[in-house]
Amino acid sequence: MDTQRPPDQRKTILLGRIVGAFGVRGQIKIESWTEPREAIFRYQPWILRNAAGVEREFAGARGKPSGKHLVATFPGVEDRDAVEALRGTEILVPRSALPPPRPGEFYWVxxxxxxxxxxxxxxxxxxxxxxxxxxxxxxxxxxxxxxxxxxxxxxxxxxxxxxxxxxxxxxxxxx
Structure with missing residues (x-):
């Protein structure tokens, strides 16, 4: 019989990553692994982790689907150079930010x-x-x-x- 347990509150869940710039006005292409993929915007604030492993909390991202990616805007990110500095950044959230799974379901993590x-x-x-x-x-x-x-x-x-x-x-x- 399947049983439930409370999630580990210290775990973080990788929901997506920044893959590059979209245009020249600071729009950001995001790869999302949520289902549906635009659900990533529901789970803010995010923890952004760069390639060096440095993390910072971030809130206020907005976006919409565009092809196989999402196109987003971040407060304070105004141009293509600022976006390129974020390329490869992982988007994580605390496990506790996700809704509880339905009976008989669970998160991979x-x-x-x-x-x-x-x-x-x-x-x-x-x-x-x-x-x-x-x-x-x-x-x-x-x-x-x-x-x-x-x-x-x-x-x-x-x-x-x-x-x-x-x-x-x-x-x-x-x-």
Missing amino acids: DLEGLRVVNAEGVDFGRVSHLFSTGANDVLVASGERERLIPFVEPDFVKSVDFDAGVVTVDWDPEF
């Missing part, structure tokens, strides 16, 4: 660090991260070796038990 075992009790290590292939999501279990397990319920992922800190999978240890 909440799975990170949980032990992964199969039905026979073979320990595959811990959830390192998840990623999407387009066809399905994939859980990456890191232990004595890395395993990529399709996150397909109930076929391969049998249960997620936050209280026990375990994801149970139907997966051959030799695969």
Whole structure:
């Protein structure tokens, strides 16, 4: 049976990144990983982290979809040079800024660090991260070796038990 646990309030969630300038008036192209992608603007203030790892809090971004990116404006960012200085900056928010998941749902970040075992009790290590292939999501279990397990319920992922800190999978240890 799936159980819930409160999110780790110290965790931050990577929601997107600044990919460059759009035009010459300080508009910013953003790659968003929220669904829908323009939902990124709902979760402010943001934590902006540059390539050196320096973080600062930022609020007031506004934007709209444009092709495969979002086009945004930031208060105080007025020209293309200012935008180019932000290129590659990651956009994060505290885990606590996200709404609680619906019953039976969870955020990927909440799975990170949980032990992964199969039905026979073979320990595959811990959830390192998840990623999407387009066809399905994939859980990456890191232990004595890395395993990529399709996150397909109930076929391969049998249960997620936050209280026990375990994801149970139907997966051959030799695969």
